[in-house]
Amino acid sequence: MDVSTALMILSAIAAYFIWFKLISRSLDGPRLWPLLGSLPGLIQNSNCMHEWIADNLRACGGTYQTCIAAIPFLARKQGLVTVTCDPKNLEHILKARFDNYPKGPNWQAVFHDLLGDGIFNSDGDTWLFQRKTAALEFTTRTLRQAMARWVSRAIKHRFCPILETAQVQGKPVDLQDLLLRLTFDNICGLTFGKDPQTLSPGLPENGFAMAFDRATEATLQRFILPEIIWKLKKWFRLGMEVKLSQSLEHMDKFLSHIINTRKLELVRQRQGGTPHDDLLSRFMKKKEAYSDEFLQHVALNFILAGRDTSSVALCWFFWLVMQNPRVEEKILIEICTVLVETRGADTSKWVDEPLVFEEVDRLIYLKAALSETLRLYPSVPQDSKYVIADDVLPSGTFVPSGSNVTYSIYSIGRMKFIWGEDCLDFKPERWLSEDGNKFEAKDSYKFLAFNAGPRICLGKDLAYLQMKSIATAVLLRHRLTVMAGHRVEQKMSLTLFMKYGLLVDVHPRNLKPVMEKICKAGESSPPKGNREGLAAAAGVE
Numbered sequence: 001m002d003v004s005t006a007l008m009i010l011s012a013i014a015a016y017f018i019w020f021k022l023i024s025r026s027l028d029g030p031r032l033w034p035l036l037g038s039l040p041g042l043i044q045n046s047n048c049m050h051e052w053i054a055d056n057l058r059a060c061g062g063t064y065q066t067c068i069a070a071i072p073f074l075a076r077k078q079g080l081v082t083v084t085c086d087p088k089n090l091e092h093i094l095k096a097r098f099d100n101y102p103k104g105p106n107w108q109a110v111f112h113d114l115l116g117d118g119i120f121n122s123d124g125d126t127w128l129f130q131r132k133t134a135a136l137e138f139t140t141r142t143l144r145q146a147m148a149r150w151v152s153r154a155i156k157h158r159f160c161p162i163l164e165t166a167q168v169q170g171k172p173v174d175l176q177d178l179l180l181r182l183t184f185d186n187i188c189g190l191t192f193g194k195d196p197q198t199l200s201p202g203l204p205e206n207g208f209a210m211a212f213d214r215a216t217e218a219t220l221q222r223f224i225l226p227e228i229i230w231k232l233k234k235w236f237r238l239g240m241e242v243k244l245s246q247s248l249e250h251m252d253k254f255l256s257h258i259i260n261t262r263k264l265e266l267v268r269q270r271q272g273g274t275p276h277d278d279l280l281s282r283f284m285k286k287k288e289a290y291s292d293e294f295l296q297h298v299a300l301n302f303i304l305a306g307r308d309t310s311s312v313a314l315c316w317f318f319w320l321v322m323q324n325p326r327v328e329e330k331i332l333i334e335i336c337t338v339l340v341e342t343r344g345a346d347t348s349k350w351v352d353e354p355l356v357f358e359e360v361d362r363l364i365y366l367k368a369a370l371s372e373t374l375r376l377y378p379s380v381p382q383d384s385k386y387v388i389a390d391d392v393l394p395s396g397t398f399v400p401s402g403s404n405v406t407y408s409i410y411s412i413g414r415m416k417f418i419w420g421e422d423c424l425d426f427k428p429e430r431w432l433s434e435d436g437n438k439f440e441a442k443d444s445y446k447f448l449a450f451n452a453g454p455r456i457c458l459g460k461d462l463a464y465l466q467m468k469s470i471a472t473a474v475l476l477r478h479r480l481t482v483m484a485g486h487r488v489e490q491k492m493s494l495t496l497f498m499k500y501g502l503l504v505d506v507h508p509r510n511l512k513p514v515m516e517k518i519c520k521a522g523e524s525s526p527p528k529g530n531r532e533g534l535a536a537a538a539g540v541e
Contacts, residue, residue, distance in 0.1 A: 029066035038066040054411040062086040080403040085411040087445040088394040094453035104386020110222040118301035138458040150189040152354045167506040172483040174501040179311035187306035193278035211250040218244035255296045308495045309379040316377035334365045368431035374449035381410035409448045479507040
């Protein structure tokens with residue numbers, strides 16, 4: 001190597017480190033490394049990613065910028081990531097400048113094989129058309145009633161008997177697995193009117209459910225790899241891409257059969273046959289002629305959205321309730337107070353049937369406890385958007401076109417500047433009015449468990465209905481405890497699963513102390529209404 005070549009190399013290295021020093025100063029996030037950017041920190045904290053992001057956001061006042069690769073030119077565009085949990089920024093991104101922050105090409109490419117151009121993987125006119133169509137269906141009372149029927153059947157005939165058997169035999173159960181099966185059966189029933197019965201005695205495997213699990217797992221793997229790598233693996237049919245392809249074929253056959261069968265049933269229905277009230281049938285009854293591929297994507301999008309989110313939220317809810325006996329007692333007092341009015345004081349008759357829609361709808365404190373769970377442990381802990389045009393966030397942060405913005409939903413619930421000094425406490429009361437009579441919804445940009453803005457979750461009310469129904473069924477019948485030695489940890493995924501499941505021991509529930517409290521409160525304060533009597537029994541100020 002001659003002197004001039006050596007000087008050129010040294011000059012290039014010196015120029016790079018000068019640039020690197022300048023870029024490091026301009027970004028206020030976690031430490032950057034030459035060439036690798038923030039990647040070493042991501043790898044080092046891969047087992048506690050959400051807490052690590054929350055710590056970085058606390059240190060930076062709610063917003064920071066970092067680059068995945070510290071390479072000139074790339075770092076200011078594709079490599080730049082803006083991370084935020086500031087409600088003002090979130091309202092700007094998700095509402096005020098909604099059109100400037102779509103899902104983006106990277107997200108869509110990853111999910112396209114599984115979800116196509118479905119509502120959760122599309123932008124622009126394609127998304128808007130599906131959103132309007134789906135919104136008409138989700139606002140109908142008949143859909144909520146249909147959901148209530150599917151949930152009640154699954155609870156009565158499968159979920160409760162399995163827990164009862166575990167209690168009698170003294171064997172622990174994986175509550176996360178049971179809840180995943182339960183919500184999968186429910187969402188399949190609501191979406192296309194067919195119950196896969198994955199939650200049955202013996203917990204049988206189901207071909208469609210297994211294919212769906214493999215397909216979602218393989219799709220999530222794509223997020224870990226650079227786009228060029230997973231696309232090459234897809235082209236050469238390597239690794240998880242083979243499983244994805246096989247699973248999609250299985251799902252295609254399963255859903256094609258359902259759609260073709262439903263078409264025949266709808267013809268018979270017009271001739272006086274039995275009507276269907278599932279989402280698939282509702283879309284097929286529209287005047288527009290939807291393709292079979294579109295209808296399949298409709299079904300898969302709603303199954304993906306409705307299955308994992310509710311089951312994961314319930315797992316964290318039961319775990320938090322087990323750690324907080326005070327909250328558990330208040331929930332039980334509320335349930336019993338409602339049932340005394342609707343079913344009488346004989347508690348032995350309460351467990352014959354799951355709570356009906358009108359009873360579930362009155363459980364205000366339970367809804368508060370579920371909301372508090374989602375504040376601390378949102379089912380989808382973070383999301384990201386693509387930046388179309390240069391913009392400046394309300395926090396003053398400049399975001400260039402072609403970069404990405406990640407918003408940490410997990411961190412939002414853990415910031416003192418948003419929720420106060422007690423932000424880490426499990427406190428359902430923060431969701432109630434001062435007199436405890438009403439549930440008070442929070443600013444949707446401070447509570448993003450159901451998203452916000454034009455993309456806010458259409459199934460929010462259905463999710464609460466399902467979660468409240470399942471929670472009451474369990475708590476009325478059983479007292480749960482975490483199995484000795486079981487570790488509860490977060491799984492680093494797009495959904496906040498528990499890494500090792502939730503192994504619990506199932507004990508019989510004794511309602512006598514709760515009923516005594518209700519009676520004593522009623523005797524000491526007869527003029528009070530039902531809600532005030534509940535507050536007195538529960539010790540609410």
